[in-house]
Amino acid sequence: MSPRKLKEIGNTARALIPYGTTEGQTAKIVDVIADVIRDRGHTADAVDINGPSSTLPAGYDAVIVGASIHMGKHDKHVVEFVQKNHDTLEQLPSAFFSVSLAAHGDTGQAETYVDQFEEETGWRPDQVALFGGALLCTDYGFIKRHMMKKIAQDKPGNLGLDMSRDYVYTQWDAVKRFAEHFADRLKSTSP
């Protein structure tokens, strides 16, 4: 993120974390990120964007947006939220993280998802991360389970094919490092 965006933030920044989740994995990632940011002395407010897009509330110094991929697309409510708040996001220190199976073993595809997101929204976040998602087979209904088996078979990365159990591909250390990096950058130019 540019020093220009950072110089007015004091020791304690107020970060907003708007995110979109369908099966809950992105929400778990947000919890870890928010804890790291709070541990570094900042405030972090997580907001599940699951409806018509709203205006980013005033009073925040920094924003981390998170969204998961389904059928090759990021959560549409998050896309709309970013489109609506594009100008504000461009003015604040920002980061984006994308959650997908592709991030585990098919990084090229995961990067393409993010390129598409940036193209669709016109937003260029300062920091971007790709996190592996989860195959929560025991939560899926019959049709979704079979669809996910097909997706898992076709994707690189040796994804699990035993649909009677769950697989979590999120690398929690990478999530923590991403959040630490963001939090430290908020503090790095504090007076």
Ligand SMILES: Cc1cc2nc3c(=O)[nH]c(=O)nc-3n(C[C@H](O)[C@H](O)[C@H](O)COP(=O)(O)O)c2cc1C
């Ligand atoms: C119906 C369905 C479709 C999915 N489609 C894709 C996909 O096209 N590409 C991909 O990389 N991951 C895909 N995934 C994997 C999700 O990104 C992964 O399960 C993630 O953890 C979901 O995050 P969430 O629980 O926060 O929504 C799909 C998952 C489901 C259930």
